[in-house]
Amino acid sequence: MQEGTESRGFWLYDLKVETVLDGRTPVCRHIEGESFLVEGETLVFEPGTRVSMYALTALMPLLPAKQRMTDPNDWISTDAEVACPDPHCGGRFRITRLDKRWFTHAATTGQPEARGTPYWQEDSA
Structure with a gap:
């Protein structure tokens, strides 16, 4: 591993993705309030x-x-709902940014000369 690579890294937001209907009728299996989280790549x-x-x-x-830091005026910062791809479905998915999580370059890179402990193994070390 190269000198100093542990200090180099980046922030990613954890996300919550929640089904919202707001009175619209779903065609697909969408249950209001059902959700999942995005933590890093998981x-x-x-x-x-x-x-x-x-x-x-x-x-x-x-x-x-x-997940990434964006300018406050960028649409990815302000637009939070994604429509179901079925044009007849009323289902929407609200993406909410939660806490930020720090990842080091060494824990996430595929470059052999820059690799460290993979991030998902760091807590168990």
Whole structure:
């Protein structure tokens, strides 16, 4: 590992993704209030929580962008709801930024010369 790489890193927001209907009628299986978390690269579901894989495909490209620091005037900072990809469905998914989490470059890189302990193993060390 290169000298000083442990101090280099970046912040990511943890996210909460929650189903909202606001009176709209869902066509797909969307339950108001059902949610999951995004912690780093991990999707965390409570027992019994289910999310349509089609809805998840609409959400996935936006989650990494929503995790990162963005300008307050950037649309990714202000727009929080994603529609179900079925045009006849009233389901929406509200993405809320929670606490920030610090990741080091050494714990997340694939570059062999810069690698350290993977971030998911750091707590157990």
